[in-house]
Amino acid sequence: MPFATGGNARIRTNIPAENAYNSLEISNREISLRQLRLSTGKRINNASDDIASYITTRALASRNGSLKAALNTVGDAFNITNIAMDSLDNISSLIIKIKDAVTQSASGAMGTDEKVALAKSAFRLAQQIQTVVDSTVFSGRQLINGSFTANFFIGITYSNTLITLTVDLTTSNPELNVESNNFNVNTTSNSNFAGISNLNLQSLNDVSSTDLGIFADNMMSSTLTSLARALDNVTKVGAYLGGFATRLNSQEELIKSQIVNYNSAISRLEDADVAKEQLELIKAQFLQQTSLISLSQANQNPNAFLQLIRG
Numbered sequence: 001m002p003f004a005t006g007g008n009a010r011i012r013t014n015i016p017a018e019n020a021y022n023s024l025e026i027s028n029r030e031i032s033l034r035q036l037r038l039s040t041g042k043r044i045n046n047a048s049d050d051i052a053s054y055i056t057t058r059a060l061a062s063r064n065g066s067l068k069a070a071l072n073t074v075g076d077a078f079n080i081t082n083i084a085m086d087s088l089d090n091i092s093s094l095i096i097k098i099k100d101a102v103t104q105s106a107s108g109a110m111g112t113d114e115k116v117a118l119a120k121s122a123f124r125l126a127q128q129i130q131t132v133v134d135s136t137v138f139s140g141r142q143l144i145n146g147s148f149t150a151n152f153f154i155g156i157t158y159s160n161t162l163i164t165l166t167v168d169l170t171t172s173n174p175e176l177n178v179e180s181n182n183f184n185v186n187t188t189s190n191s192n193f194a195g196i197s198n199l200n201l202q203s204l205n206d207v208s209s210t211d212l213g214i215f216a217d218n219m220m221s222s223t224l225t226s227l228a229r230a231l232d233n234v235t236k237v238g239a240y241l242g243g244f245a246t247r248l249n250s251q252e253e254l255i256k257s258q259i260v261n262y263n264s265a266i267s268r269l270e271d272a273d274v275a276k277e278q279l280e281l282i283k284a285q286f287l288q289q290t291s292l293i294s295l296s297q298a299n300q301n302p303n304a305f306l307q308l309i310r311g
Contacts, residue, residue: 017298024291027284034281037272044270053269059092060269064262066156071255077152077165078248081241084143084169087136088238091185092231094129095194098122098201099227115215119207126201130187146171146184154251165251167244169237175238185234194230217311 004184037043047054101122105115138142141150148169171184178195187193191200214223274280278294 014298015021016301017295020291020298022296024288024295027288028293030284031281031288034284037277038274038281041274042270043272043277050269057270059268060184060262063064063156064259064266066160067255067259067262070154070156071259073153074248074252074255077154077167078245078252080138080143080150080167081245083138083236084148085241085245087132087144088185088234088241090132091129092234092238094125094132095227095231095234098125098204099224099231100219101125102215102223103229104295105215106217106224112209112212115212116207116209119204119213119215123201126187126204129201130186133171133186138184138213143299144169145167145186149173154248154256160245165247166246167241176233177242178233182236183233193232196226196230199226199230205281 019158036045042052044054046056065191099117104110105118131213133145134142136145141148146169149165149166151166153162154165157163163209171182173183174181180192180195180197183195184190184192185194189202191198193199193201203214207215213219
């Protein structure tokens, strides 16, 4: 803290000049600080600017980075569920068409040749189901062939513990709500299609004029029942994925909102108030000018006492 002093006749130490010089240094540092804040847009450029806020902003920035990573993961999970749901919906449509073919063959107007033709047509639809299964892929992994399961990082707790969401499309997952607990929509080498015992869509290709197989009159009711139950199981799995999609959509909105709020908190602590910094800069520049003038005047003070020496 500077003090105004008398005794200016002591010219060996020019106290007024030193006070003016110190004030000039303070003004120069203040100008440098304000110019740095205006150029970077930040109030806190290093820890010394505000120790407490520096720690807080770094912690918030770290958490915000984790949330941004979680947002990307949520997007991946959302894409996977949408792709799988779309494929299951396509399979549902194909099962309905197969069921329609079986129903049509039950008509008394249908002869053996017509029934065989309908069975072969239905078999082509079964082959398409396998194509759907084989081509439902994300990042090199098949989604609905009964082997897919993955954990997705969708959030983080206060103690930095990861919050994960597990999407399990394996055949034996009880959450799929399939009674047989064996959901498998592969049509190749699968005698329990969609979890229905003894429903083998490959048998559609075995229908012939000498053996109508599952298209025979005495098998028609059983075939239709099995196809209806298979369709029901496929829609159950679609509903399972739909629940995930709804949750992921909600989580995505939450994370986006949290990121904005954290950015707001960081900005309030870290960013510079341009109007205030400009005001302080002008004040410091004014004080710099007055300090320069005062220093110049203080440096002239000893000259008055030199007249006593000159005599």
